[in-house]
Amino acid sequence: MKMPVTGNDLLSIGYTKSNILSIALKLANSAFSTQDKDAVVALFKKLKDYPENFLDDEVLEPLATAMIEEANTPKDEVISLIDAPKEYAVFGESHIEPGAKAQMDVAMKLPVTVAGALMPDAHQGYGLPIGGVLATKNAIIPYGVGVDIGCRMALSVYDIPESHFYENEARYKRELIAHTKFGAGHGYHGQHKADHSVLDSADFNLNPFIKNLHDKAWSQLGTSGGGNHFVEFGIIEFDATDEALKIQKGRYLALLTHSGSRGFGATIAGHYTRIAKDLCKLPKEAANLAYLDLNSQEGQEYWIAMNLAGDYASACHQVIHDKMAKAIGAQVLTKVENHHNFAWKEILDGEEVIVHRKGATPAGKGVMGIIPGSMTAPGFLVRGRGETAAINSASHGAGRQMSRTQAIKNITKADMKQVLKDHGVSLIGAGRDEAPMAYKDINMVMAAQTDLVDVVAKFTPKIVRMADDGSRED
Template identity: 30%
Template sequence: MNRSTAFPVALTGSRDRVQMWADETEVEQAALQQLRRVAALPWVHGVRVMPDVHVGKGATIGSVIAMNQAVSPSAVGVDIGCGVAAVRTSIRADQLVDLDLLRASVESAIPVGFNAHDELPKLRRFGMEAGVDKLFGRFGSLDEKVQKLKSKAVGQLGTLGGGNHFLELCLDQEDRVWITLHSGSRNIGKTLADRHISIAKSLSHNRGLVDRELAVFLEGTPQMDAYKHDLWWAQEYAAASRALMLALFKNAVVNHFEALHVQFDAPINVHHNYVNEEQIDGRNLLVTRKGAIRAGAGDLALIPGSMGTGSYVVRGRGNPGSYFSASHGAGRRMSRSQAKRMYSANDLAQQTTGIECRKDAGVVDEIPAAYKDIHQVIEAQKDLVEVVGHLRTILCVKG
């Protein structure tokens, strides 16, 4: 990333509707083409591109799209409500012991990959019973095609999944221990997203689109109402799932460091795949952030890098030029398949030296080299966020 470039810059061929906090020459052509196609949609007010930008399905990851009385489900992504959570603990670096045993305890408490909880009642001891019951009490109002998935959705609440999702223990610059995690809405969010994307593609006003993946719903229609209803539920589910995992993680930490009487600060819990109704340039618009966070003035957030480079805790500057947004992470610089072709388990072990984590072939696609340099990504958006601190990963759980 060219640090000498003054951001933002307009994307060529976008009629200045796309403003980028990234060097166009360093972004894949497929991603640039996606951005131009989004900007050409008649409902789009503008597009803002974050420094972690890379190609996605339908809409680009690392993009913020403001639309007038319309929304594209693909501009949200299939992992509705995906986001991160973080909390600082009272533990100091010199008090850390037996991280291998702690990782085993966390993996036992929080199902990863395709695993799920056997039952939900045992999880309600963390004071979330009323919220959980209310959340699933509304399940019958969701799209009828997902009704059979209720038991699966219940079991997957408070579970990690796979891919780039993680549970981490980190150290800040004062050697204080942090708990961080990254997760989404699991299978139920993907199913709802796929269902509504399919419905949007069938609508007559979308039939002339160059890319039908960008099909939109229009305000005031029953299809839009149904999508927003399910969307808000999935975003709430994802946030509740992170809160539950954080509680389970904290419980594992408390039990592991029982003699320390561990204390925790207030948590950070933010979406980076979601829709919000906001005022942009003096207009009430629907804003989709796909791989981007809200960075309003004073907003605290976490911007993770990779399992070898840690994360940044940031505070939003409230820059209206970016639609009050910032990047959601480092962003991939190569696909998962490319990473698997280029790197081995030995490479992964070398790049994660000193970190208690999986180092096998099953997570080679998450190797740090597959991601952009998180430090450069943060540098490129100094006008969007203020750095509160850098967190160095010491333990990482992957699905």
């Protein structure tokens, strides 16, 4: 009885474990089943080495064609990084951990990188460090934008004097609890759902993936995430009249919110990061910086989805601020909003670039922004100076000096309670991972970016609400 040709026989003459091997093995033991095994193996060796010689063969032509097509299919080649990182500006370098700078060094070696900068609140993240600003040529990096797409700050300054707040503090606390909802996965249902024109955007019909997220977006509209997201009442002080904002010198009650695009944005981030990693093979140290060409279908889809998530995040803040103004019967004297974890098309040195600001505030000439401290430290209303070396950016906060794990390990409940009492802050929710001591000194951070922004007013937190379930940004 003739011995069949085995997979090992074909592997020994140069075949590899692939679909081609399966086809060849089946063919060898069917069309050539009556022939001598050694002769069949020799024939298939010639076929492997010279498939073009078998294109006229009645039996072997399909396999020869498949071999040629496989040989001509582009392989998933790893994209090389440039040899040395391009130079970039670092603000507050002595306060930035080595891990953040190491991540920025890798980002500056991408072949699509044009320029970069590191803000004084920078710390290590995934892909681009938090506090990293990266300008690229016609490429968008999903993890350069971040998971919480369009995360933003929004500030409403009310026509309510400081004294009225202190006289009615219990009422303000009740309204803050009544009109906010926090935490990963949390949302509204039924008649309690909010409404906003963003839900009518045609971009929700971009593709089935985005369309299927519409209900999630609707349920979480007007809610805040976990982690460092907050809604807080505080006193904002203008040392001088600001003509542009039409605000007189004085101290006013204000509402400050920090949150992003919730589960909607996080799902988009995860989906398009996976696509980018499939399409853009980078060395291991740069894998989380996989990018999409903006001329590609995938790049265009992500760009539209990212902008929709940004609009959605803004809508969440608007719902909260509208509810709160109505609840306390206040007139809004001015409102300022800015976002990070986003990418913008901007002109840098005469060419259009894609500017990623992951945990960094836009600070172009005259652009307003809010830079918060911690639940006890002041935040600052600022006006950008348009510093080119910083790619028109500034910090987005104080920045962590302890990881969440370190904070829980090193900070006691008693320590946290005492610091809140010392600063006269009433806290609703939050865990020790968000304790003030886990953050850098905001005054130190602001001192490192005097070339980037001018301070317009100082905001002092008084009643702070955060997620009370231990959840992170979702």
